[in-house]
Each structure stands twice: as structure tokens, then as C-alpha cells.
Amino acid sequence: MKYPSKMKRGMTLGERYLIERKLGEGGMSCVYLAEDLKLPGKKWAVKESVTQPGMFQTVQDEAKLLTTLNHARLPRVVDFFQPDESGYTYMVMDYIHGMTLDKYCRDYRGHLSADFILQLAYQLLEVLGYLHSHQPPVVFRDLKPSNIMLTEEMEVRLIDFGIARSFKQERDEDTVKLGTIGFAAPEQYGSGQSDARSDLYGLGALLLFLTTGGKYSEWFAGVEQHIRKDIFDVFPPLIRKLLQHDPDKRYQSVDEVRRSLERRSLTTEVRVISKSNVLGTLVTAVLGTTPGAGTTHTAITIGHFLARNYSKVAVVEMGIGPNAFSRIQEIAEGAVGSERKFQINGIDFWRQTGRGEIISLLAGGYDAVVLDLGAFRDHERLEEFLRADVPIIVGSAAEWRQHDVLTLSRMLTSHDQPNRVYAIPLASFKGVQKLRKSLGGSKVVALPLLHDPFSLPEETEQAMEFIYEGFVQPKSRKKRFRFAWG
Numbered sequence: 001m002k003y004p005s006k007m008k009r010g011m012t013l014g015e016r017y018l019i020e021r022k023l024g025e026g027g028m029s030c031v032y033l034a035e036d037l038k039l040p041g042k043k044w045a046v047k048e049s050v051t052q053p054g055m056f057q058t059v060q061d062e063a064k065l066l067t068t069l070n071h072a073r074l075p076r077v078v079d080f081f082q083p084d085e086s087g088y089t090y091m092v093m094d095y096i097h098g099m100t101l102d103k104y105c106r107d108y109r110g111h112l113s114a115d116f117i118l119q120l121a122y123q124l125l126e127v128l129g130y131l132h133s134h135q136p137p138v139v140f141r142d143l144k145p146s147n148i149m150l151t152e153e154m155e156v157r158l159i160d161f162g163i164a165r166s167f168k169q170e171r172d173e174d175t176v177k178l179g180t181i182g183f184a185a186p187e188q189y190g191s192g193q194s195d196a197r198s199d200l201y202g203l204g205a206l207l208l209f210l211t212t213g214g215k216y217s218e219w220f221a222g223v224e225q226h227i228r229k230d231i232f233d234v235f236p237p238l239i240r241k242l243l244q245h246d247p248d249k250r251y252q253s254v255d256e257v258r259r260s261l262e263r264r265s266l267t268t269e270v271r272v273i274s275k276s277n278v279l280g281t282l283v284t285a286v287l288g289t290t291p292g293a294g295t296t297h298t299a300i301t302i303g304h305f306l307a308r309n310y311s312k313v314a315v316v317e318m319g320i321g322p323n324a325f326s327r328i329q330e331i332a333e334g335a336v337g338s339e340r341k342f343q344i345n346g347i348d349f350w351r352q353t354g355r356g357e358i359i360s361l362l363a364g365g366y367d368a369v370v371l372d373l374g375a376f377r378d379h380e381r382l383e384e385f386l387r388a389d390v391p392i393i394v395g396s397a398a399e400w401r402q403h404d405v406l407t408l409s410r411m412l413t414s415h416d417q418p419n420r421v422y423a424i425p426l427a428s429f430k431g432v433q434k435l436r437k438s439l440g441g442s443k444v445v446a447l448p449l450l451h452d453p454f455s456l457p458e459e460t461e462q463a464m465e466f467i468y469e470g471f472v473q474p475k476s477r478k479k480r481f482r483f484a485w486g
Contacts, residue, residue, distance in 0.1 A: 003050040005030045006088055012037070013090055014081060017046055026160075033095060044078065045095040051087045063091050065138065073127035073157050096157045102145035108340070110213035114231050116154075116357050117210050121261065123156040124148075124203055129254040132196040139194050143202030144183040145209070152319035152374075154354025183209075183217055186245050197247040200257060204242025204250075211235055219243040234261060282310070282368040282471060285388035288375040289395040289404035294425045296324045298394050299372035300453040305464040307347050309472040310367035314348040316358065317372050318384070324372075325351030345454065358384065376408055390471065391420045397427040397446075402435060409439055421467050423447050443467075 079092035185201035288295035303315035395405035427446035
């Protein structure tokens with residue numbers, strides 16, 4: 001940031017927002033994480049911007065613009081503080097858990113799966129379609145990796161509307177030329193007024209960047225040779241048209257781009273996960289009622305059990321935030337590799353996996369896939385849970401925590417899942433009976449104490465057989481990897 005940050009840890013904004021730490025900064029602004037003192041536990045992102053003469057209107061316009069928008073892929077602005085005596089303004093908005101696409105690319109050295117890029121394109125088209133349908137249309141104008149957040153469920157969120165603007169029909173060109181070189185359309189630099197097609201250029205630049213492993217974002221003769229060979233054939237011609245310098249030669253709307261993508265039958269099929277296209281794969285989804293309930297431990301135990309009955313099994317860690325599988329890989333192999341897939345006892349473990357990548361896993365020839373969904377936070381991960389063949393809720397055996405199980409169960413009453421199982425680690429017989437009665441006779445199983453999920457004693461084996469009654473038959477045991485805890 002060109003100007004010194006005024007907010008420090010422990011300071012309070014507006015007698016309500018307690019600053020906890022700095023999240024990031026740019027040339028003219030800084031973003032902090034803050035706790036809401038009126039809503040304990042609620043976190044917000046506070047954007048601090050410096051206004052000089054003539055700049056205040058820009059910041060105020062950004063706040064006013066965001067307050068009129070309502071879309072799941074956009075942050076909400078809940079509070080705005082006008083310039084203080086030093087010209088500093090503050091905007092309070094949703095805090096988005098996750099990481100920027102820029103960081104995600106760097107972490108995986110630019111090698112993103114074709115399915116992930118496709119899903120990203122569809123999500124961006126969704127939010128751009130909403131912005132462009134706004135009256136007047138809203139042009140984002142800065143569609144670059146650092147302005148795209150990925151939540152732990154790999155859902156896209158656009159951030160930093162600092163240079164977004166409403167399209168003004170009467171203007172021939174932009175008053176202010178702004179954008180990021182390499183991602184901004186030519187008209188943003190004086191050759192005309194930016195409109196919805198400028199965002200489509202930005203989308204093309206972003207897709208070229210992703211499909212070339214982060215090497216290029218502008219089209220030139222021969223650049224198609226640098227696009228990865230595993231990328232869907234639809235992408236090169238689509239990107240080339242998006243990156244035309246003349247806006248009239250590009251796609252003219254989000255709908256046109258979407259239709260072009262959907263002409264390829266493969267992309268249409270990839271968009272939906274359903275039992276009809278899992279090709280016989282047995283899908284288990286494990287969802288915890290709260291953090292620390294034992295979700296990951298249970299998922300690994302299940303994967304180990306299924307590996308005795310199926311030849312090809314995968315255990316998948318959902319989201320980009322968790323790091324339990326990284327620790328497991330380090331224990332098993334001595335280090336965390338650059339590849340997110342590693343193997344133990346013939347089981348494939350996939351760490352930090354996004355929703356879009358689940359599709360390719362289900363089509364990858366696995367006989368059984370176990371999804372570790374982590375603890376329930378909101379409805380974003382319920383889609384995978386509701387579509388699973390064997391949906392399992394893991395809850396605490398503590399008497400005072402059974403309320404969490406019942407609460408989640410009530411939330412799911414509108415969804416018919418005859419195979420749903422409630423797994424309660426260390427639960428007593430009496431506790432299981434009481435919970436089963438409270439759940440109206442649902443399938444409840446106690447999971448015995450198990451220090452090593454890769455070595456199943458007879459009691460645990462019996463619990464697994466009860467869960468998968470009607471799905472699998474037990475087989476003889478094999479010698480397995482064991483954890484060296486501590």
C-alpha cells in the first residue's frame with residue numbers, strides 16, 4: 001500500500017469492528033479481518049482505502065454499487081465509513097474463507113485439471129451474467145487471478161470492485177483507464193468505452209493463463225501451441241474469439257459463450273454429478289456435525305474397510321482449507337509431495353480437492369470413493385452429501401453434544417435418504433438406543449475406540465459391516481500400513 005495503514009490489531013472501528021489481523025493489501029487499499037462486537041464470533045473483511053481529492057467519489061461509488069448487488073458469488077457490503085480527517089475510508093463486507101485463484105495456481109504450479117478450469121469458467125459466466133443483466137449493466141473490468149477467491153468448497157467469489165463501473169450508453173470511452181495489463185481489454189486503455197464484452201475479454205485472458213500453466217494471457221500467433229494437450233478441444237477456439245481486439249468480433253454476451261461451451265456433449269455431462277454418471281462407483285460421504293467429531297478418522301477407516309472389498313478405492317479430502325491429509329502423507333512418505341494424490345496400502349488419497357475435480361474422480365475408474373466433507377458449516381457441501389450412495393453423519397457421543405446431531409437431522413428432514421447412517425464414536429449402547437429413538441428409528445452405529453484407522457480390529461470391522469449392510473460382503477484381512485503416532 002502506498003499509504004501507511006492506520007488500522008492495527010486490537011483497534012476498533014466504529015465501536016463495533018475489532019481488528020484482528022491484516023489479510024492483504026494493494027496499491028491504494030488494505031484489507032483486515034475484524035470481529036463483530038455486536039455479533040460475537042461473526043467475522044468481516046474491512047477494506048481501508050485512502051481518498052485524495054477527487055477519489056472519494058470512486059470509493060463511495062464502489063460501496064453504493066455493491067449494496068445494490070445480491071448474488072452468492074459476490075461479497076455483501078454491510079457498512080461504510082466516510083473519509084476521516086486524513087482521507088481514509090472503510091468498507092465492511094463479507095469475509096470469504098479460502099484463497100485467491102492466484103495463490104491456488106502458485107501452490108499447484110499452474111497445473112490445474114481440465115475439469116477444474118471448466119467448472120471455473122461456468123461459475124464466472126454465472127456471476128458475469130448477473131452483473132451484465134443489472135440495470136444499468138455492471139462491468140467488472142479486472143478479472144484477474146488475484147481478484148477471484150476460491151472458498152473451501154472451491155466455489156468462486158469475485159472480490160475487489162475498485163474499478164467496476166456501470167455502463168453509460170452516452171460515453172464513447174472510459175473516463176478513467178484502469179485494469180491489469182495482460183488481463184484488461186484494449187478498450188480500457190483509450191480505444192473505447194468498456195462494456196460487457198470487456199469482461200469477456202478478461203475471461204478469455206484468464207482462461208488462456210490457466211490453460212498455458214500461467215505463461216500467457218494475450219493471444220498471439222502460435223500461442224495455441226502452448227495450451228496443454230489435456231485441455232478440452234473447445235477451449236482454444238473459444239479463447240481465441242474471446243481475445244479479439246475488436247469487441248465486435250468477440251462473443252457478444254455471456255449466453256453466447258455458455259452456448260459455445262455447451263455444444264460439446266462432454267462439457268454438458270461434466271456439469272452435473274449424479275448417480276447416473278458415476279458408472280457404478282459406490283460413493284460414501286462423511287459429514288461431521290462439528291469440528292473435532294472424528295470425520296477424517298472415520299473416512300479413513302471406511303476407506304480401509306472398503307479396500308478389502310473393492311480393488312480401486314479413493315479417499316478424498318474436500319476443500320482447499322483442510323490439511324489433515326498433508327500430515328498423513330508426511331507420516332506415510334516422509335514428505336508432502338507436489339502432487340495432491342498419494343497412495344497407502346493401495347488406497348488413493350486425494351488432498352484438498354475441489355467440487356469440480358470430484359467429477360473426474362468419479363469417472364476415473366474407482367470402485368468406491370469416500371468423500372471427507374469435514375464439519376458442517378453451511379449448505380454448500382450438502383450437494384455431495386445428498387447425492388452419496390451411503391451418507392454418513394458423524395457426531396459426538398457426549399450427552400450435551402447430541403443436540404448437534406438432532407439439529408442437523410432436522411435440517412435434512414426434507415431430503416429422503418433411506419441409507420443415511422449416524423456414526424457416533426465411543427457411544428455407549430444406551431446412548432445409541434436413546435439417539436436412535438430421538439431420530440425416529442434411523443440407523444445409528446457406535447464406532448469403537450480406534451487409534452489406527454489402517455488396522456481394523458474385529459469390533460470396528462463389525463461396525464463397518466453394519467453400516468454397509470446390503471452393499472458389501474466382508475473379505476479376508478491383509479497386512480496393512482500402520483501409523484507411527486508420535
